Amino acid sequence: xxxEAQESPLLQWKPDDxxxxxxxxxxxxxxxxxxxxxxxxxxxxxxKLADGLENxxxxxxxxxxxxxxxxxDYLMLVSWLSDLHNTIPANASHRIGIAAxxxxxVWKLPTGVIKEGEGVWAGAEREVAEETGIKTTFKEVxxxxxxxxxxSEKRKTDIMFLCELIMKPGTFEIKKEKTEIYAAKWxxxxxxxxxPWNQExxxxxxxxxxxxxISHEIEYVGFSTVRTTTSTGRESYLxxxxxxxxxxxxxxxxxxxxxxxxx
Amino acid sequence: xxxEAQESPLLQWKPDDxxxxxxxxxxxxxxxxxxxxxxxxxxxxxxKLADGLENxxxxxxxxxxxxxxxxxDYLMLVSWLSDLHNTIPANASHRIGIAAxxxxxVWKLPTGVIKEGEGVWAGAEREVAEETGIKTTFKEVxxxxxxxxxxSEKRKTDIMFLCELIMKPGTFEIKKEKTEIYAAKWxxxxxxxxxPWNQExxxxxxxxxxxxxISHEIEYVGFSTVRTTTSTGRESYLxxxxxxxxxxxxxxxxxxxxxxxxx
Numbered sequence: 001x002x003x004e005a006q007e008s009p010l011l012q013w014k015p016d017d018x019x020x021x022x023x024x025x026x027x028x029x030x031x032x033x034x035x036x037x038x039x040x041x042x043x044x045x046x047x048k049l050a051d052g053l054e055n056x057x058x059x060x061x062x063x064x065x066x067x068x069x070x071x072x073d074y075l076m077l078v079s080w081l082s083d084l085h086n087t088i089p090a091n092a093s094h095r096i097g098i099a100a101x102x103x104x105x106v107w108k109l110p111t112g113v114i115k116e117g118e119g120v121w122a123g124a125e126r127e128v129a130e131e132t133g134i135k136t137t138f139k140e141v142x143x144x145x146x147x148x149x150x151x152s153e154k155r156k157t158d159i160m161f162l163c164e165l166i167m168k169p170g171t172f173e174i175k176k177e178k179t180e181i182y183a184a185k186w187x188x189x190x191x192x193x194x195x196p197w198n199q200e201x202x203x204x205x206x207x208x209x210x211x212x213x214i215s216h217e218i219e220y221v222g223f224s225t226v227r228t229t230t231s232t233g234r235e236s237y238l239x240x241x242x243x244x245x246x247x248x249x250x251x252x253x254x255x256x257x258x259x260x261x262x263x
Numbered sequence: 264x265x266x267e268a269q270e271s272p273l274l275q276w277k278p279d280d281x282x283x284x285x286x287x288x289x290x291x292x293x294x295x296x297x298x299x300x301x302x303x304x305x306x307x308x309x310x311k312l313a314d315g316l317e318n319x320x321x322x323x324x325x326x327x328x329x330x331x332x333x334x335x336d337y338l339m340l341v342s343w344l345s346d347l348h349n350t351i352p353a354n355a356s357h358r359i360g361i362a363a364x365x366x367x368x369v370w371k372l373p374t375g376v377i378k379e380g381e382g383v384w385a386g387a388e389r390e391v392a393e394e395t396g397i398k399t400t401f402k403e404v405x406x407x408x409x410x411x412x413x414x415s416e417k418r419k420t421d422i423m424f425l426c427e428l429i430m431k432p433g434t435f436e437i438k439k440e441k442t443e444i445y446a447a448k449w450x451x452x453x454x455x456x457x458x459p460w461n462q463e464x465x466x467x468x469x470x471x472x473x474x475x476x477i478s479h480e481i482e483y484v485g486f487s488t489v490r491t492t493t494s495t496g497r498e499s500y501l502x503x504x505x506x507x508x509x510x511x512x513x514x515x516x517x518x519x520x521x522x523x524x525x526x
Contacts, residue, residue, distance in 0.1 A: 054320045058317035067336075070331065070332050072329040073330075076333075092354070117411050117418060117419070119420075142503070143503035144501075145500065145502070146382055146500045148498050149498075155380060156355050157359075157382075201493075206489065206501050206511065207501070228408075236408055236411070237408060241405075241473075241484055241485065
């Protein structure tokens, strides 16, 4: 097996978390300097190519690399030993959306897509603020729907969380702030439930009826947040049965007591 | 504005769902034939490049195209009018995992990543079967945790659903079927909860304690599935409060009554 890859000063492999190695290329390089060969004893190789390094894509693919994913500013290629194929870390596979139910005797239902790195609870609060100017606090996830073959060449799944939010003290007046909003207004829950699209589509009718239950204070328990951290200190949230979450949040010491609603 | 793009027989744009146009290139093409210019009156252009068309990537980027996403067999590029940038459909942003709690007096907790196009409930059943050989039926989502900056260059969010599953009649014996499994065994719930990793990590302790509640039949309501379809007939599931889901599933006519557990 060729060991040039390890010797080349231009390809500085670093171990990844999955038994492979990784190289992050950002500076222009000729195809002659680029030697994407297997690294002995490693399960696989990742190559991250920054903008401007398109000349290296074809040579990498000729050596057996495949696309793994891309973002606007880079392309990630991977070469993996075929018998270990199923241990390649998965690419992002889902898009997460929210539909926000704001309880204030009357209500509306803005929707939107969670941004990269954003929590469901935070995305729901942001979308309501952006679309209406109303400040809210996330209360709970009431339900979610999973819709298959939904986007990205009809391969990926869209999950939409139906969230209940509580209005913060302040203005009740809706400001139409985004260009794509056709109309936004408060309406009595019964009027909303009876809109044609809610009656014709079973899924919308199901969601509207859950909101109706909530607004009539009929028992319905969703999932609320408990804030925690991962072992490496990253921000993390547990969403669990609201009665249970309230118990957990109430019994924790002040140091770790931090829920979205207490920010 | 140059109208060559529309005239070229090799670039056959088709409207997308977002006010843009799209071209799907699969056959080899020289860079001279490739004219990725703006299309008048359209908000944006998508170019999908199959394997083997790497020669067209640099010319497209020189015309202002950026990577949108990639899968192993294609690369998607997009050029969007900048003042409408925020209406570009989002790329996949999340990876969805499951942790499966199998109730059978004693239990275990296999984990795994949901495959592209697979439901949370189906992924949980599959992972348990793959990792242990035990056949189960999804019962409910007990909770989920949202972990930010988790993968893909620490930009994306990992959501893991903690699921409760019921053993199907049949073998009780665990078969270790996948290479990556170090050990799999049934153990009393109390023994599992007291494992060091569950006590040291707050999040794991929270999840273990929910399982403990369930196994002791202490009231804890999660989210169960109601099967429905989208307006275009695609498979879709609503996950909502289990008491509510049972009510919905029981009151629907036979034609639409179809839950994962009734397959």
